[in-house]
Amino acid sequence: MDNSGGFTEPHRHGACGHHVPGDDCRFCSIRRLSVCSALDQDELSFLEGMAGDSVFEEKSTLFREEDESISVYNVTSGVIRLVRSLPDGRRQITGFALPGDFLGLALQKQWKFSAEAVTDVKACRFKRSTFDDFSEQKPHLMKRMHEFATHELSLAQDHMVLLGRLTAEEKIASFLVLMKRRWTRVEGHELGLIRLPMGRQDIADYLGLTIETVSRVINQMQRDRKLVIVPDGIRFIDAAYFEQHAIA
């Protein structure tokens, strides 16, 4: 499959990601998904005033696990992998951040994971100290961040079940169903295509498998006519099969 740059920006009305005169948060296409949805117009304007705009190109690193977290981010477009690495090079991807996701929920100075741009990425950037002060003043924003955190926690528990107890086939099926759900939410409507902007190695590191196993299982599914591999992702043929085998 081809992953090299073939991922086109799905947000054309995005504004949060463009803090240039004329653009503003009111037209941000992912606001409904983001922490910002907790804010009223005045608060949004205030927050917009302290927002910066970040662009990261494919394969670049937003931050490393050992870095101090000076900024927090609201992803507006693109995909980011969140990585925990072991000293000997083993990696576990703990999640993929999609548009609407927030990086920096933890109120700590240090990141606990690395963030690497899988595609070109745009994000609203806030100075951590400023954002923290603001959320300290706005209980409903703090509450919204807490909701985000507990939602993440629930996803993390799903992920633990997947890593600890599913077979390779179940892991792949669950991953594909999850990606389908997440893209549908981001894009606001269902696409036949399930976008897989990340490479096979990233999928393997997310699922606790090797790249060879990921490749074998997906290609076997194609041979069994459960799905077709297409540029930039896959397409379900036998959706019922996936509903059956995906867990969580």
Add this chain to the structure above:
Amino acid sequence: MDNSGGFTEPHRHGACGHHVPGDDCRFCSIRRLSVCSALDQDELSFLEGMAGDSVFEEKSTLFREEDESISVYNVTSGVIRLVRSLPDGRRQITGFALPGDFLGLALQKQWKFSAEAVTDVKACRFKRSTFDDFSEQKPHLMKRMHEFATHELSLAQDHMVLLGRLTAEEKIASFLVLMKRRWTRVEGHELGLIRLPMGRQDIADYLGLTIETVSRVINQMQRDRKLVIVPDGIRFIDAAYFEQHAIA
């Protein structure tokens, strides 16, 4: 090893768990560890007024994943396993709750996991709606709960690395080091003994292994003189070995 009931209650000054006249939160031995440490004297008194006292005996179920979460809990003594189950009986234990831990961080009506008492358990119980209203009024309590949630999230990420990328030996070593750290924190001082009130099956379900593998690895470590198995837990002989092999 014997796990049947051999776990003695470590908190003798506990008060949060005993809302009878004369006892109160001021003497709660795990308050420093709990969400309550965010509260001042007045708030503590108010919260105490709305607290109930729960006792669960060994092997009993606090709640199931499908249950509505009517109450939230502050564990004051004992150990609870947090379980996600699959339809076919496979289980993943996502964590063990120890004294000071809070159950009910999520602001949702439904639990996403079951909680089962590994030992006899005592907990402060609060009506969810009342507790939520209170935390809505008290930004520093909300903030404290958010800190708890993001800390849990970080632990969950450690757990994902363990499940996805560690060998059986590394999983066991990491688990034992984690339990040592957690008990030391709860008890306020280091014990030679690392308490393992949970059975081998629970350890296996926490680590994504089978009971046979857990038993084999621990017994091999004993044969290799890395540790000794004692009633209610284990004792490190070669602490350096564990520092070496434990990850996260």
Add this chain to the structure above:
DNA sequence: GCGCTACTTTGATTTGCATCAATGCCGTCG
């Protein structure tokens, strides 16, 4: 004390996935 029950340990064997090793497939750039 004896037998029951629940849990743990140990051994033999199997197996799912990893590892090792090519080969294939593009896209890119000299």
Add this chain to the structure above:
DNA sequence: CGACGGCATTGATGCAAATCAAAGTAGCGC
């Protein structure tokens, strides 16, 4: 164009942990 570099795929083999199968141990009630 043709060679190169970076994935992805495919095949052969190995091995860590699962599974299958007993046997051991300890607490408990009678």
